[in-house]
Amino acid sequence: MAVCGPLRRYGRGLGLLAASAVAVGATAAVPTGRAVAAAPSSINIIAVHSGKCVAVDGSSQLPGAPVVQAECAGQAGALWTLRPAASGGGAVNMVNALSGLCLELGHVSGVVRARQAECGGQEGADFRFEDRGTYAWIQPSVGTPAKCLEVTGASHAHGAPLGLTDCHGQTGTAFRQRQPRTGNDPAEGPRAPVVTAADVDGDAKADLVVLGTEGVVSVQRNLGSRFDSGTPWSRSWSNYLGMPGQGRLYFADVTGDGKADLIVHGTDGEISVRTNKGNHFDGGTPWSNNWSNYLGHPGQGRLYFADMNGDAKADLIVHGTDGEISVRTNKGNHFDGGTPWSNNFRRCAG
Ligand SMILES: [Ca+2]
Ligand SMILES: [Ca+2]
Ligand SMILES: [Ca+2]
Numbered sequence: 136m137a138v139c140g141p142l143r144r145y146g147r148g149l150g151l152l153a154a155s156a157v158a159v160g161a162t163a164a165v166p167t168g169r170a171v172a173a174a175p176s177s178i179n180i181i182a183v184h185s186g187k188c189v190a191v192d193g194s195s196q197l198p199g200a201p202v203v204q205a206e207c208a209g210q211a212g213a214l215w216t217l218r219p220a221a222s223g224g225g226a227v228n229m230v231n232a233l234s235g236l237c238l239e240l241g242h243v244s245g246v247v248r249a250r251q252a253e254c255g256g257q258e259g260a261d262f263r264f265e266d267r268g269t270y271a272w273i274q275p276s277v278g279t280p281a282k283c284l285e286v287t288g289a290s291h292a293h294g295a296p297l298g299l300t301d302c303h304g305q306t307g308t309a310f311r312q313r314q315p316r317t318g319n320d321p322a323e324g325p326r327a328p329v330v331t332a333a334d335v336d337g338d339a340k341a342d343l344v345v346l347g348t349e350g351v352v353s354v355q356r357n358l359g360s361r362f363d364s365g366t367p368w369s370r371s372w373s374n375y376l377g378m379p380g381q382g383r384l385y386f387a388d389v390t391g392d393g394k395a396d397l398i399v400h401g402t403d404g405e406i407s408v409r410t411n412k413g414n415h416f417d418g419g420t421p422w423s424n425n426w427s428n429y430l431g432h433p434g435q436g437r438l439y440f441a442d443m444n445g446d447a448k449a450d451l452i453v454h455g456t457d458g459e460i461s462v463r464t465n466k467g468n469h470f471d472g473g474t475p476w477s478n479n480f481r482r483c484a485g
Contacts, residue, residue, distance in 0.1 A: 177214035177232040179207060179316070183270045183309035185291040186320035188213040189238075191251050192294065196234040202249040204286045204295040209317035226261040226276040228254055238262075240275060240284075240299060249284065249297035265302075270309035272302055283308040291322060329377050333386035333395035335368075335411065344386050344395070346372055352384070352397070352416075369397060369409070369416050383430060387440035387449035389422075389465060398440055398449075400426060406438075406451070406470075422469050423451065454480060 180189040182204050190205035194212030207213060214232035229238040237254035240247050254260060258277045265272040265281070273284040285300045289307030302308060313320065329346040335354045336342060343355040343362045350373030355362035375382040385398040389408045397409040397416040404427030409416035429436045439452040443462045451463040451470040460477040463470035 177216055177315055178312045179213055179314070180215055180229070180273075181207075181311050181313055181320050182286045182307070183311055183320075184289055184306045184323055185286065186322040187291070187293065188319070189215070189297065189310070191231050191234060191236075194233055195251075196236075198236060198252050200234075200251050202231075202238050202251055202297055204290065204293070204297065206293045207317060207319045209315075214315055220261040220276070221256040222258070222261050222276065224276065226263055228260050229262060229273075230254065247299040267309065270311045272308055273310055274302070275299070284310070327376070329375075329384070331384075331386050334388070334393065335386070335395045337392065337394040339393070342395075346376065346384060348376065349373060350375070366414070368414065374402075375399075377431065381430065383438075385438070385440050388442070388447065389440070389449045391446065391448040393447070396449075400430070400438065402430065403427060404429075420468065423463075428456075429453075 181187070182189065185204060187204045188207040189202060190210060190213035192201040192203045192205070192212070194210045205213060211233035212231065215238075216230045216232055217227045218230055220226035220228050230236070231238070231251055234251055235254075236251035237260040238249055239252045239257060239260040240249055241252070241259055242248075243250070252260065259275070261276040262284070263274050263276050263281075265274055274281040275284075281302060282299045283302040285298055286307040287296050287298045300308065328348060331344045331346075332341040333344055334341050334357075335344060336356055338357070340357040340359075342357045343365075345353050345355060345365065347353065350371050351367050352369040352372055353365040353367045355365040372384060375384050377383060382402050383400040385400065386395045387398060388394060388411075389396045389398065390410055392411070394411040394413075396411045397419075399407045399409060399419060401407070404425050405421055406423040406426055407419040407421045409419040426438060429438050431437075436456050437454040439454070440449040441452060442448060443450045443452065444464060446465070448465040450465045451473075453459075453461045453463060453473060455461070458478050458480045459475055460480055461473040461475045463473040
């Protein structure tokens, strides 16, 4: 789907399409690559690291208003069309659909900042999109080497200014487009190991379970005052690093033998249990399903695993978006339908 893809550089074929669109009076020409003709309208431009929108601050229609990173609230100030720039050569203007003004870079108190201004053919409003596969750099068409538009400081904040920096692939310089809608995209944090504490070897002392960025689960045994160097127990979990929408791994003793088992929460919503076999986990058995809305997107529910009834077997704790905490008891090969325990946690979900 091109609508979720990166901003793409204007190619020859796209330039022709843009020219014909202009000829019939349309101003929208979206360089999405493969499906340009299917998306001839306004787009949101998303900062990949934060999932937030590039938008005119406060949806102002005044020249000089800052263009910043903002919550995607469905505001008109976050709608953009891309027009071939008068300077040609594949450059585009980023035109705000509400104000009709162009995003330009200019000096504000000695630093370069993005703002909107009349589209007067000025160099500071001409940009190119450098296709980086799953995202694009937005580069001013003047200047060598080319610089990159960035959310300053790789901020996740609403209102963070947009500036200019060198292009090293650093966080804050990746952008992509999407069809306009209300709500941010999932933020993409840096990939980092996920560390959990659980007693894997059954000596009643918690060990360290590390899911590395390469997808290997290793267990570092508790030696009383330090952990050992670790042993690999399971592999191929690089899509389970806890980022929003990815699968998740949990470690808790589901079987009741005192040794933590591996609980896999897939993007298909299935919960399966992989039993601790002493130096690895087995191939797993499905225990529950329909949990695809509990994978960590902002505002979604959460799942936890802990023994709630004292039988030494971990139960499933469901934290719904309605704020309810319910407990689903471990029945040996599945969890029961659950009992509400509390409804005081509405604002904690997500
Ligand atoms: Ca242990
Ligand atoms: Ca166990
Ligand atoms: Ca239990």
